[in-house]
Every structure is written in structure tokens, then in C-alpha cells.
Amino acid sequence: MSSLIFNMKRKTGGAQARATRGKRVKNKENTRKAILRAALELFAEKGFYHTTTKAISRKAGIAEGTLFNYFETKEDLALFFFEQELVEIIEWYERDRRMKRAALAEKLFAIIHQFLERLAPYEEFIGAVYLRALAPASKLSPWSLQTQERNLRYLRFIRGILAEAEAAGELPSVGDFGAYAFGLFHLAIITYWLRDRSRGKEQTLALLDRCLKLGAHVLRKGGWDW
Amino acid sequence: MNKSGKSGAVARGFRLGKLGLSLVGSYAGYQAQNLLFGESTRAQRQARFHQKASRRVRDELAALKGPAMKLGQLMSMQTGMLPEEALQELATLQMRAPGMHASLARAQFKSSLGKYPEEMFREFDPEPFAAASLGQVHRAVTRDGEKAAVKIQYPAIRSAIENDFKLLRSATLPGQLSGHVPAALLDEIQRGVLEETDYLREADNLEFFGKGLSGLEYVAVPRVRRELTTDRVLTMSHIEGGTLSDLLKRKPSQAFRDLLGARLIEMYETQIQRLKALHADHHPGNYLFQPDGRVGLVDFGCVKRITFDVLELRRCYRHRTWRESEASARRFLALAYGRSVPYARARKILPITEKWCDAFYPQDVTADIVIDFRGDSKLDSKLREIRQQMRKRLLQDKLIDPEFAFVIRADLGLHYLLRELGAKVNISEVWRRVAAAAAGVGPG
Numbered sequence: 001m002s003s004l005i006f007n008m009k010r011k012t013g014g015a016q017a018r019a020t021r022g023k024r025v026k027n028k029e030n031t032r033k034a035i036l037r038a039a040l041e042l043f044a045e046k047g048f049y050h051t052t053t054k055a056i057s058r059k060a061g062i063a064e065g066t067l068f069n070y071f072e073t074k075e076d077l078a079l080f081f082f083e084q085e086l087v088e089i090i091e092w093y094e095r096d097r098r099m100k101r102a103a104l105a106e107k108l109f110a111i112i113h114q115f116l117e118r119l120a121p122y123e124e125f126i127g128a129v130y131l132r133a134l135a136p137a138s139k140l141s142p143w144s145l146q147t148q149e150r151n152l153r154y155l156r157f158i159r160g161i162l163a164e165a166e167a168a169g170e171l172p173s174v175g176d177f178g179a180y181a182f183g184l185f186h187l188a189i190i191t192y193w194l195r196d197r198s199r200g201k202e203q204t205l206a207l208l209d210r211c212l213k214l215g216a217h218v219l220r221k222g223g224w225d226w
Numbered sequence: 227m228n229k230s231g232k233s234g235a236v237a238r239g240f241r242l243g244k245l246g247l248s249l250v251g252s253y254a255g256y257q258a259q260n261l262l263f264g265e266s267t268r269a270q271r272q273a274r275f276h277q278k279a280s281r282r283v284r285d286e287l288a289a290l291k292g293p294a295m296k297l298g299q300l301m302s303m304q305t306g307m308l309p310e311e312a313l314q315e316l317a318t319l320q321m322r323a324p325g326m327h328a329s330l331a332r333a334q335f336k337s338s339l340g341k342y343p344e345e346m347f348r349e350f351d352p353e354p355f356a357a358a359s360l361g362q363v364h365r366a367v368t369r370d371g372e373k374a375a376v377k378i379q380y381p382a383i384r385s386a387i388e389n390d391f392k393l394l395r396s397a398t399l400p401g402q403l404s405g406h407v408p409a410a411l412l413d414e415i416q417r418g419v420l421e422e423t424d425y426l427r428e429a430d431n432l433e434f435f436g437k438g439l440s441g442l443e444y445v446a447v448p449r450v451r452r453e454l455t456t457d458r459v460l461t462m463s464h465i466e467g468g469t470l471s472d473l474l475k476r477k478p479s480q481a482f483r484d485l486l487g488a489r490l491i492e493m494y495e496t497q498i499q500r501l502k503a504l505h506a507d508h509h510p511g512n513y514l515f516q517p518d519g520r521v522g523l524v525d526f527g528c529v530k531r532i533t534f535d536v537l538e539l540r541r542c543y544r545h546r547t548w549r550e551s552e553a554s555a556r557r558f559l560a561l562a563y564g565r566s567v568p569y570a571r572a573r574k575i576l577p578i579t580e581k582w583c584d585a586f587y588p589q590d591v592t593a594d595i596v597i598d599f600r601g602d603s604k605l606d607s608k609l610r611e612i613r614q615q616m617r618k619r620l621l622q623d624k625l626i627d628p629e630f631a632f633v634i635r636a637d638l639g640l641h642y643l644l645r646e647l648g649a650k651v652n653i654s655e656v657w658r659r660v661a662a663a664a665a666g667v668g669p670g
Contacts, residue, residue: 109330113333200337203381
């Protein structure tokens with residue numbers, strides 16, 4: 001009897017352990033998200049430079065020491081932020097029915113615009129992070145080890161869209177180069193956007209639209225009619 | 227003839243064309259050619275230019291949209307400056323030009339109003355139903371169930387226009403110096419275009435004209451929805467009706483054409499005489515015709531206030547007052563062409579003005595003036611000739627008073643519209659009605 005109970009206990013204990021492990025991973029993920037949420041709120045409220053790790057941990061309801069288990073630096077926070085954004089944008093793109101029918105230039109416009117809309121509340125944070133990303137040793141640099149996974153996911157996403165356009169005859173074959181070029185263009189637009197002081201950042205909208213239309217035109221015609 | 231200098235201007239004109247201002251560029255080139263070639267070569271070149279320009283105007287302006295498009299539109303009313311073939315191409319541009327895709331229109335709406343259109347309207351059609359000069363118009367239904375038209379401006383249009391004009395000014399410098407592209411005209415066009423970028427101003431205009439034309443029961447002017455309007459997004463009640471070409475496709479009766487013709491003139495006269503302002507672009511795209519004879523007026527972007535006395539000018543035309551004495555000739559010319567132009571230069575226009583008046587203002591004052599706008603080819607060619615002479619004189623003697631140029635443009639726009647419509651109108655009767663309304667008797 002006792003052994004039976006013991007066995008039962010062991011069994012339930014194993015299942016529990018597995019469940020707990022799964023739960024722990026999930027909890028960990030949730031905590032990461034909670035920290036990011038708290039940090040972003042504080043950035044929007046007080047500004048990136050004036051937000052302390054203490055304030056973030058207090059807002060997220062964790063000990064300050066625990067915070068460092070999740071994010072060593074603010075850069076790691078930014079890395080996670082961009083990862084989340086990318087995941088959500090890919091989800092949005094796949095959900096959005098209008099995007100399926102849109103022309104290539106509109107699809108690409110909408111993707112960058114979605115990014116910018118999501119960055120908008122945290123402009124100062126993004127600006128600060130952006131400056132740091134330019135340092136060669138930065139984790140945020142587009143060439144750093146830490147950003148490679150995200151970059152590849154992004155490139156695959158864009159390459160998929162370009163491949164569809166190629167198949168539909170909207171675009172000549174551009175191969176992987178197309179996705180890389182678009183990625184660089186995307187970075188350039190974010191830089192422009194950060195500096196754009198026009199109302200509602202409409203200059204960025206105009207630039208984005210014109211560049212994409214021009215780009216599509218150049219690729220279709222195989223050159224630029226000077 | 228200083229060939230190298232002139233062809234330098236031509237080259238510059240065409241190079242500018244490649245930069246996107248293709249219409250203006252080739253116009254500068256064309257004007258320069260006019261000076262270079264003799265009559266016969268000129269005729270050939272002219273025909274080729276017209277075709278080429280028309281095609282290019284259609285392709286490039288439609289592709290570029292924005293400022294160049296607007297310039298094209300303004301110049302299309304600038305009948306003196308552009309050949310008929312190009313005009314016809316431009317006329318087709320006015321209602322249907324490609325514009326922003328749905329994602330950009332939404333983005334621009336949010337950039338201006340802070341929310342996406344679907345958050346502010348009950349329904350919003352992401353596909354535009356009409357191209358406006360500097361943007362496009364979408365159908366929508368407001369939260370309280372009113373059908374609306376939402377005009378959205380292409381982003382950052384203002385700075386784009388300013389840049390284009392800088393370019394235009396430097397590129398047309400030779401033309402400005404020779405008087406072929408009057409600087410005052412450029413100023414006037416730029417002022418008009420920039421004014422049109424402010425939709426709040428347009429909202430004011432809509433309200434002004436809505437009130438001012440309320441006495442004419444057949445006129446429909448959109449009502450502004452201020453809470454859904456900014457300087458870049460204009461929401462107004464939707465006006466039903468089709469364009470002039472839609473109307474003509476249904477082959478309306480002559481009586482209906484005449485009725486509409488009289489109404490168009492009455493609207494026009496009420497504007498210049500009573501409101502002292504003109505709903506600017508009198509081009510076909512800005513009128514909506516309803517089967518019951520109601521006329522909708524849309525696009526109040528570029529409204530012109532008139533400070534000179536139109537009635538007095540008409541009186542001068544009718545009585546040929548300049549024949550009376552030098553003093554009255556001076557008065558007439560100052561009225562028509564501004565005070566800045568020296569009399570010695572201005573008076574050269576008088577013989578052509580006489581011809582012009584013979585066509586439009588018969589001296590026999592006892593009879594009513596009835597104008598038949600159904601294309602009389604003999605009258606047409608005569609008018610074209612007069613117009614060409616007039617243009618030549620105006621350009622040569624720099625007789626362009628911006629305000630007068632504007633009214634002439636509007637006059638010609640109306641004339642063009644009535645020609646298309648093919649109406650026959652007793653103008654004197656219309657004038658009497660307008661005068662009676664002004665005196666408080668009310669129309670009809």
C-alpha cells in the first residue's frame with residue numbers, strides 16, 4: 001500500500017515536475033515580457049536615460065537582482081524588444097487579408113510602416129539604442145552574433161514576399177540580394193524617421209512611398225531613365 | 227539670331243523635364259523653339275511637340291502625382307499657355323489620377339488625425355473614388371450615419387511644392403527674362419498651389435460658398451465636418467452626381483443643356499458679382515451634374531477673391547469706353563491689366579480687344595445677348611486666332627496682371643465647359659436675374 005502510494009506519488013510527482021518545468025519556462029517568458037512592458041512604459045513616461053533598473057524591477061514586481069538574470073543590460077532589453085516586434089509583425093502580416101492582394105510596393109510600405117507605428121511610442125528609447133548599435137562591439141549591431149537569428153528570420157520573411165512577387169511576375173529575379181537591400185533600406189528609413197521633425201512624420205511617409213515606387217519601377221524596367 | 231544661347235535654354239528645359247517637371251520643362255523648350263524656327267518648321271515641330279507633350283504629360287504627371295500634377299492642372303486652365311492637344315490630355319487627368327495605395331492613405335490619415343480611418347468612421351472605403359489635385363477622395367460613412375467624402379492629401383506635399391518651384395524658377399529663368407514665362411504668373415501659380423495645400427482654408431471656402439450660393443436652389447455645396455477635418459484631411463458631406471462626360475453620354479436634350487448652361491453662368495456670375503470670389507478651377511471635374519438638373523460644386527481648394535470691378539469692366543467692354551478719350555482708355559487698361567503696366571505698352575492690346583468684344587459683347591445694347599456654345603467651327607477658328615494674338619501681345623508686352631489672368635482663366639474654363647455641354651444661353655437674362663437677386667428680389 002505504502003509502496004503503491006509512493007509509486008503514485010512518484011508518478012504524479014514526475015508529471016508535476018514536467019508540468020512545473022514547462023510552467024517555469026513559461027513563467028520565465030512571461031517575466032521577460034513583464035519586464036519589457038514595465039521598461040517600455042517607463043521609457044515612454046520618463047525617458048530612456050532617466051529610467052533606472054531599480055524602477056523597472058519595482059514596476060515589474062521583481063527583485064532588482066533578478067532583473068539582471070533576464071537582461072544584463074538595456075541593450076539586451078532592446079534586443080528582446082526588436083525580436084518581439086518582428087514576431088508580431090510577421091503574425092500581423094500573415095493575418096491581414098488586404099496584404100495578400102496588395103501590390104509589392106504597398107506590402108513593403110505597410111511592413112515598414114507597421115514597424116514605425118510600433119516604435120513610435122518609444123522613439124527616444126529607439127533613438128538611444130540606435131546610436132549604440134553603431135558601435136562595432138555592440139550586441140545590437142546588425143552584424144553582431146546576437147542579432148543574427150533575428151536578422152535571418154527577417155530576411156527569410158522579406159525573401160518570401162519578394163519570391164511571391166517574382167512568381168507573380170511583379171519583379172524580376174532579385175534573389176537573396178533583394179532582401180538584404182531591403183533590410184538596409186529599412187534601417188535607413190528608421191534613421192530618417194528618427195530625425196523627421198515634420199508633423200505626424202509625414203516626410204517619412206512621402207520618402208518611403210516614393211523610394212518604394214521608384215525602386216519597383218527601376219527593378220521592373222531594369223534601369224533608371226536618367 | 228543667337229543660336230547657342232537659345233539652344234542652351236532648350237537643352238536646359240529638356241533636362242529639367244527629365245527631372246520630373248516634364249511639362250514645364252518641355253514648355254520652356256517649346257517656347258525657345260518658337261523663337262528659333264521659321265513658320266513651316268515650326269508647324270511641324272509644334273505638332274510633334276503637342277503629341278509628345280501630351281503623352282508625356284499623361285504618363286509622367288499621372289505617375290508623379292503631387293505638385294507637378296497640380297501644375298499641369300493649373301496650366302491646363304491656362305489655355306493661353308498650352309496647345310489644345312495637351313489640354314485635352316490634361317482634362318482627362320483631372321478626375322482620374324493614380325495616387326496613394328490604401329496603406330499610404332491610412333497612414334497619412336493617422337499621421338494627421340491621430341487615429342486610423344476605421345477608428346473614426348462607421349465605414350471607410352480604402353480605395354479612392356476620385357483623385358483630388360493634391361490627394362485623393364475616399365467614400366465613408368460617419369459615426370452618425372452621414373455619407374461623406376474624405377479628401378486625403380499626399381504626405382509632405384507642401385515642401386515638395388516649394389522645392390519644385392525653386393527648381394522651376396531657376397530653370398525658367400531665361401523664359402522669365404524674355405518675358406515668355408512671366409514671373410508674376412509663376413508667383414500667382416505658386417500662391418494658388420500652396421494655398422490649396424491647406425484644407426482648413428478649403429473648409430472655410432466651402433462654408434463661405436455654401437452660404438453665398440444658398441439662394442440658388444439648384445446648387446449643392448458639400449458641408450464640412452469640422453471634427454473630422456485637419457489641414458491635410460478634409461471630411462465633407464458627399465455630393466451625388468456625375469461628371470460632364472458622364473452626363474453627355476446619356477445624350478441630354480437641348481433644352482436640358484440650355485438649362486444647365488444658364489445655371490452654370492448664373493452660378494459664375496453670382497460668384498464674381500455678389501460673392502466677389504471665384505470657386506477657382508472651373509474645369510469639368512469640379513462640377514457634378516445630377517439628372518434632375520442640380521449642379522454640385524466640389525473642390526474649393528483654390529478660391530480667388532476678386533478686388534477689381536467686374537461689372538465696370540463689362541460695362542467698358544460693352545460700350546467700348548476706350549474709344550471715348552485717352553483718359554477712359556487709361557482707366558479701362560488699368561482696370562484690365564493692372565496699374566503697373568505703362569499705358570504706351572498696354573494700349574497695343576486695344577485693337578485685339580475690339581475683336582474679342584465683337585465676338586462676345588455686341589454693341590447693340592437693345593437686344594439680349596444670346597450665345598450659342600455649340601461648336602461653330604468658323605467662330606472657333608476666329609476665336610482661336612484672336613486668342614493667339616492676344617496671348618502674343620500679353621506676353622510680349624508683359625500685360626499680365628495676376629488677378630486679371632486668373633479671371634480670364636476662369637472665363638475660359640467656363641467657356642470650355644459650356645462648349646462641351648453644347649448649350650445655348652441668353653446671357654442678358656442671366657445677368658438680369660443675378661442683378662435682381664443682388665437687389666434682394668431673389669432669383670427667378
